[in-house]
Amino acid sequence: MGEQGARLRHLPMLGGNSHVIARAVERLRQDFDRPLRIDSIAKDLGMSSSGFHHHFKAITDMSPHQYQKQLRLQEARRLMFGEHLDAASAGFKVGYDDPSHFSRDYKRHFGQSPIKDVDQLRQSATAAADA
Numbered sequence: 001m002g003e004q005g006a007r008l009r010h011l012p013m014l015g016g017n018s019h020v021i022a023r024a025v026e027r028l029r030q031d032f033d034r035p036l037r038i039d040s041i042a043k044d045l046g047m048s049s050s051g052f053h054h055h056f057k058a059i060t061d062m063s064p065h066q067y068q069k070q071l072r073l074q075e076a077r078r079l080m081f082g083e084h085l086d087a088a089s090a091g092f093k094v095g096y097d098d099p100s101h102f103s104r105d106y107k108r109h110f111g112q113s114p115i116k117d118v119d120q121l122r123q124s125a126t127a128a129a130d131a
Helices: 005-009 018-030 038-044 049-060 064-082 087-093 099-110 114-130
Strands: none
Touching: 018 038, 018 049, 018 064, 038 049, 049 064, 064 087, 064 099, 064 114, 087 099, 087 114, 099 114
């Protein structure tokens, strides 16, 4: 659904290591809220850690950690907007241990603090519904 969605949907058709990376992407999507263990994922996929990292980045244009962070932040945004969770609760639910760290990452990714971003999303949704 994000910026890389179209690229990732085509992974199984690309050949080479792409089918292996597609499995890794699916695993990251399922376990995004858990600590990322590159060594474990690489071993399960029959790759070295450095090889996995290299192939993952070549296909997704981001590291596994960056990909996981993006998933976490998108889910937190959905939780705050759709389920009305506060930023700290949403951050904890997606795997962040520190609310300040979550807020910094969120602001870097979305361009504003969680509260401002979600307020703006709600205003936009309300304006669209009224139109």
